[in-house]
Amino acid sequence: MKLLKVDTVKEVKDKLKLYFDAAGFVSPSESVPLREAVHRYLTEEICSDTDIPQFTRSVVDGYAVIAKDTFGTGESAPVFLEVVGTVEMGKDCKLKLEPGQAVYVPTGGMLPLGSDAMVMIEYVESLDENTIAVYKAVAPNSGIMNRGDDFKEGQILFLRGHRITVKDVGMLAAIGKDHVTVFKKPRVSILSTGDEIIDIAETPKPGEVRDINSYTIAAFAEATGARIGFIEKVPDVGHQLRSALEAALAESDIVLLSGGSSAGNKDMTAETIDAMGKPGVITHGIAMKPGKPTIIGIIETEINDGFMRNKLVVGLPGHPMAAIVAYDVIVNDFMKRYCFHNEEEPIRLTARITENIHAGEGRETYQLVSLKRAEGEREKARDSDPEWFAEPIHAKSGSISQLMLADGYVKISSLSEGVKMNSSVEVTLIGR
């Protein structure tokens, strides 16, 4: 095994920036129907092209009035107003209110010109067809939503790179975006290397193991915005890996290699990546725990008539949990930056760590934790304490149950010596 210097996470990100930012990596875009746009990333800023509401409307059932007409009225001293019409839902209102007049408006209906408030039906008595008694004074603007109250024409609603959430759909519908332009999903292919790997539907013979990693990595890649190209098992033979990687690169933006962590395997992975083209392997290992045996390569590829583009190849560690931490810290971060132009921070949860965590030694530590509610015997010390406890997971590396039990990880900087029991930590949730 060649002994090569490992890069820090920051060094890795700087290198990637060099190849994908300076080179002007441009993500292709596509238009999708609003109903399919959830969890996609916007290619452009979206401004409102209209005031919302588009007209001043009532938010109650009752009568549109001129507020001043009601001043001084009360339960025992009503004011009498002339009813000059009724607003129909969905119709333009051509009426104009003069002092002393009122118009019936249902919830959501358009207010007539001249009116500036609504009196709820509960405070009104109908005396005859054309007259009402109003028993309550209302202030201007009460019971109505003015044109543009919600948002105004030209107002920026979403930035480029924004990840469309479920709760954004209503806003996009309000401004008539039945289609939105989003970044295409990067095509990610996964090659699973190792003579011992068999398909999960098969029954392993002694020495064989099911292909856990391909399924795990594919699930994380899809959940973080990728489209899965192909998934293939490749035996530990150099030329087979070479042709599989060549085929995968031709059809993908990103190729993930999931291999054993054996020395021979790592050498073969690095050699195969270098054989694909330039610049080849740029990182032979990362100063992080877990995730150290992560290999990163870049291959400049002609995609059409002389147009060159860099593609990313990442050799992930063989242990499932290390593979997922490396995926999250490197590949997911890469996709957010260069495929989706998204700079939004994920929501992290504050929790109290239940043990001392040793870290440091010049590498970033990602401690997997399981979240437990602060209940029962473990009462909160103070009202302001976090409601969650983060319990470090101690399953052996290589364990798959470790991943199932983990709600997230606590990142500990390479400059810190660790965190003390009972201190407050931030948990990045994973794989939910």
Next chain:
Amino acid sequence: MKLLKVDTVKEVKDKLKLYFDAAGFVSPSESVPLREAVHRYLTEEICSDTDIPQFTRSVVDGYAVIAKDTFGTGESAPVFLEVVGTVEMGKDCKLKLEPGQAVYVPTGGMLPLGSDAMVMIEYVESLDENTIAVYKAVAPNSGIMNRGDDFKEGQILFLRGHRITVKDVGMLAAIGKDHVTVFKKPRVSILSTGDEIIDIAETPKPGEVRDINSYTIAAFAEATGARIGFIEKVPDVGHQLRSALEAALAESDIVLLSGGSSAGNKDMTAETIDAMGKPGVITHGIAMKPGKPTIIGIIETEINDGFMRNKLVVGLPGHPMAAIVAYDVIVNDFMKRYCFHNEEEPIRLTARITENIHAGEGRETYQLVSLKRAEGEREKARDSDPEWFAEPIHAKSGSISQLMLADGYVKISSLSEGVKMNSSVEVTLIGR
């Protein structure tokens, strides 16, 4: 408008329990490929049918040894062992180690019988083809994962009703579940009533509004596990609503009516539901804020040859945010209970509220909040304080931007008078 008693949220849930639990509401199931199983709900407990790992394997590159043979060795005092073979990846290992012997095993390889530890290659010097010098003492079990270390045959991995997350996929792959049996997605149809409602692709004329609610509700329904049946706009005419609801009920498990909050509209909704069959409307309003004008009906329907099943009809409030709170508290909760048999609590986030919130008056309050990081001028008071501030959203009801700005809500019990500024609150995240 009929003035009818409103139910508390608990009363509503008790009524639903009566009709859907006692009546033996059975959710149908289906088998789906593992790759499509994420975010579906398991119909049955899953136990491991095997030990994982299925054989004792190495987690390093090196030599399998009998740990006792290495005791007392060190950098200057190696022990010499006879190399009796090499384990091949993916192959059964028939070798049996005797004292004084060693076998080469790559990472992931099967340990030979008799061996109980691995010495990493870094601590070994190869003297000739059959002899190595070991420069480090190893304890039993070091560098290996024993059969069943990860989990054991018969161990319960997931309970019935569990929502399969991304991080569960690896575990299911490990035990060979290339298909899993999950509850079918309930078919949810949405009827949007109101003469003022137009399709979002159209340009509203004065008095008209785009159909924000159908899109919003459909997005939330899909995100919480439903399959959308049909979505239809229905004018405010009784017989049209009746035939649309009849058609929706025939094809759906749940029908959501999104109407204006006007009095006439509510009466029409209730009458139409009652006209569909028995028992009809069971709740004419809920003691919650927002969400009070929520109407709930149940219609017993023949689904095949005399087999009757209750279907749920919910008239949601017209204001988008009220509709979503009612959806989350009533419909989403209903689906989790009766369609998915899921009892898992969502992860809530602890935050510090930035204002006093007034509540009480016998109803549950759901205060929408926007989450902000505790940074900059607003430093954390103590290291143990939550990292998040929850800022109440004050947009008017009926506002759609209110929903976009909301990261979640703080639930305040009907027995509480509210929460004080700076106290610690739990935020239920919505629509992410």
